[in-house]
Amino acid sequence: MFPVLLDLTDRRTVVIGGGAVGARKVSALLAAGAAVCVVDPRSALSLPPDVVHIGEAYRAEHLEGAALAFACATPEVNARVVADAKKRGVWVNAASSPHEGDFTLPAVVRRGEFALAVSTGGASPALARRVRERLEAEYDAAFGEWVRVLAEVRVEVLARVLDEDRRRELLDGFADWSWLERLRTEGAGPVREAMLARL
Numbered sequence: 001m002f003p004v005l006l007d008l009t010d011r012r013t014v015v016i017g018g019g020a021v022g023a024r025k026v027s028a029l030l031a032a033g034a035a036v037c038v039v040d041p042r043s044a045l046s047l048p049p050d051v052v053h054i055g056e057a058y059r060a061e062h063l064e065g066a067a068l069a070f071a072c073a074t075p076e077v078n079a080r081v082v083a084d085a086k087k088r089g090v091w092v093n094a095a096s097s098p099h100e101g102d103f104t105l106p107a108v109v110r111r112g113e114f115a116l117a118v119s120t121g122g123a124s125p126a127l128a129r130r131v132r133e134r135l136e137a138e139y140d141a142a143f144g145e146w147v148r149v150l151a152e153v154r155v156e157v158l159a160r161v162l163d164e165d166r167r168r169e170l171l172d173g174f175a176d177w178s179w180l181e182r183l184r185t186e187g188a189g190p191v192r193e194a195m196l197a198r199l
């Protein structure tokens, strides 16, 4: 398996089957800024507002223009989705038989641009969830703030510090955990100013 982070902003993604599993994939896709379409003949689906619901039984044409497809219906339907997607060169996640798909989903901790992805390779999705829950407590909102401040300060460092060794030393120093502790007590603004004062 090869971990990557895909930019799905405004890319068409198709989730076949809007049950419990499909709904989980939909949330993850929306969090990534994708354009999400759910194919499910059930009329009483409660989907988030930005999701397009195609209230029909799955047909291969539903995959048209998709960057990714998620087969989350019954195993029989999923097998068809996987075969059709492969024929069309659309990458597919197969919820009922993961090893037949092209990729699986990890459990994810998100803090702005910072992301931790946990996979057990299908050994135990429940364990992936528990590891995610543990990491979520450690990599909390303050950690996300730190990453945001680092992104802002890094732009300044790259623009203003021309000596490479000095640049590396500064950037490495700002990634020291002591800054996180300082941010927890003083807040993001003062930490940003303290970093910039070192340039």
Ligand SMILES: C[C@@]1(CC(=O)O)c2cc3[nH]c(cc4nc(cc5[nH]c(cc(n2)[C@H]1CCC(=O)O)[C@@](C)(CC(=O)O)[C@@H]5CCC(=O)O)C(CC(=O)O)=C4CCC(=O)O)c(CCC(=O)O)c3CC(=O)O
Binding pocket: 024, 025, 028, 093, 094, 095, 096, 097, 098, 103, 104, 105, 106, 107, 108, 118, 119, 120, 121, 122, 123, 124, 125, 126, 127, 128, 129, 132
């Ligand atoms: C292979 C994979 C393929 C894929 O879907 O991409 C897959 C497959 C299957 N999952 C099953 C069951 C459950 N999955 C969850 C939850 C999650 N499953 C996710 C990913 C993956 N699930 C991929 C591997 C990831 C890895 O191994 O690391 C997470 C991480 C991400 C996500 O879905 O978005 C998300 C947690 C998100 C979070 O909370 O952070 C829970 C609920 C829970 O524990 O809360 C249960 C019930 C408990 C249990 O069975 O463990 C079954 C059996 C179905 C049956 O009973 O028939 C299969 C099919 C099979 O194994 O054949």
Ligand SMILES: NC(=O)C1=CN([C@@H]2O[C@H](COP(=O)(O)OP(=O)(O)OC[C@H]3O[C@@H](n4cnc5c(N)ncnc54)[C@H](O)[C@@H]3O)[C@@H](O)[C@H]2O)C=CC1
Binding pocket: 016, 017, 018, 019, 020, 021, 022, 039, 040, 041, 042, 056, 057, 058, 072, 073, 074, 075, 077, 078, 094, 095, 096, 125
């Ligand atoms: N990857 C994972 O994390 C997990 C995967 N699974 C697998 O995922 C699949 C879905 O599980 P759930 O969401 O719990 O089931 P569910 O029964 O809640 O949802 C399935 C949905 O598929 C729809 N559907 C049925 N036929 C369809 C068709 N021809 N076209 C489009 N949609 C159709 C149904 O209307 C229903 O809304 C199952 O195959 C199950 O084995 C189950 C648990 C976890």
